[in-house]
Amino acid sequence: MTTYHAATEAVLKLIQKVQREHHMELDGWKLEVVFRTEAARTKGKTVLGKARLVSGLNSYLAREGGNAFFVLELADDAWDALRESQREALIDHELCHFQIKTTEDGDEIPYLAPHDLEEFNDIVRRRGLWKPDLVAFAEAAQLPLFGKALDGWKIERSSNGDPGDRPIDKDLQGVAAGRRGEATEGAPA
Ligand SMILES: [Zn+2]
Numbered sequence: 243m244t245t246y247h248a249a250t251e252a253v254l255k256l257i258q259k260v261q262r263e264h265h266m267e268l269d270g271w272k273l274e275v276v277f278r279t280e281a282a283r284t285k286g287k288t289v290l291g292k293a294r295l296v297s298g299l300n301s302y303l304a305r306e307g308g309n310a311f312f313v314l315e316l317a318d319d320a321w322d323a324l325r326e327s328q329r330e331a332l333i334d335h336e337l338c339h340f341q342i343k344t345t346e347d348g349d350e351i352p353y354l355a356p357h358d359l360e361e362f363n364d365i366v367r368r369r370g371l372w373k374p375d376l377v378a379f380a381e382a383a384q385l386p387l388f389g390k391a392l393d394g395w396k397i398e399r400s401s402n403g404d405p406g407d408r409p410i411d412k413d414l415q416g417v418a419a420g421r422r423g424e425a426t427e428g429a430p431a
Contacts, residue, residue, distance in 0.1 A: 244282075249275040249316070257314070257333050265337040271352060272311035273340070281317035287428030290320045291332050293339035294424045295354050310352050312340045332427060339425045354425055 249257075257275060261268055274296075282289040297310035304311075314336050324332065341355040359379045371377045 244278050244280045246276050246278050249277055253277075253316070253321075256330060257337075260330060260333045261337060264334060265340070267342055268312075268337065268340055271340070271342065272306070272309075274311065274313045276313060276315050277321070278315060278317045279319075281320040282426075284426060284428055288320055289317065290324070290427040291316050291336050292424055292426045293336045293354055295340075295352060297423075312352060335427060336425075354423065356425070 254275060257273075261273075282292075292315040294313040294315060295310055296304060296306070296313055298308060301310055302308045314333075316332075321329065339354045340352065342350050342352055344350050359375050361376060365372075366376065371380055
């Protein structure tokens with residue numbers, strides 16, 4: 243049976259480091275970190291991590307008075323299988339889901355941001371970078387782009403590029419659960 247426990251000091255330290263370096267906007271916002279003993283599986287993929295927003299009644303029941311707060315859920319088995327660089331990338335990824343927006347009244351509201359990109363490998367294989375978010379993603383990955391035509395860009399990895407430098411393996415690209423209040427990262431089993 244899956245049970246839950248607190249994160250170790252080492253994990254919390256890693257999260258603090260990534261937050262300080264890249265997510266200063268989360269400063270002062272409550273972020274709970276919880277480990278489950280066994281990773282969940284969604285659509286045949288192991289869930290590496292899950293970003294949640296606890297609000298309303300759940301926040302009240304958590305003795306937070308209804309104030310929304312973030313929860314980062316990780317799993318012992320999935321975490322153990324990751325290299326240190328992948329752990330840091332996973333943390334960085336999950337923290338990207340945690341965002342704060344300011345309303346017209348000036349109130350700050352925490353929310354979960356969706357991924358910048360969702361697409362099928364088959365479509366990119368057949369159609370190339372056919373829309374702006376795909377182009378932005380490829381540029382972010384610093385993938386060399388062959389072919390100048392906007393309607394026919396192809397992605398190929400540089401042959402002299404060292405894949406070992408990549409912060410996260412291709413098979414660790416996250417998938418969104420698409421459910422309100424949570425976002426998950428999956429890796430093929
Ligand atoms: Zn994600």
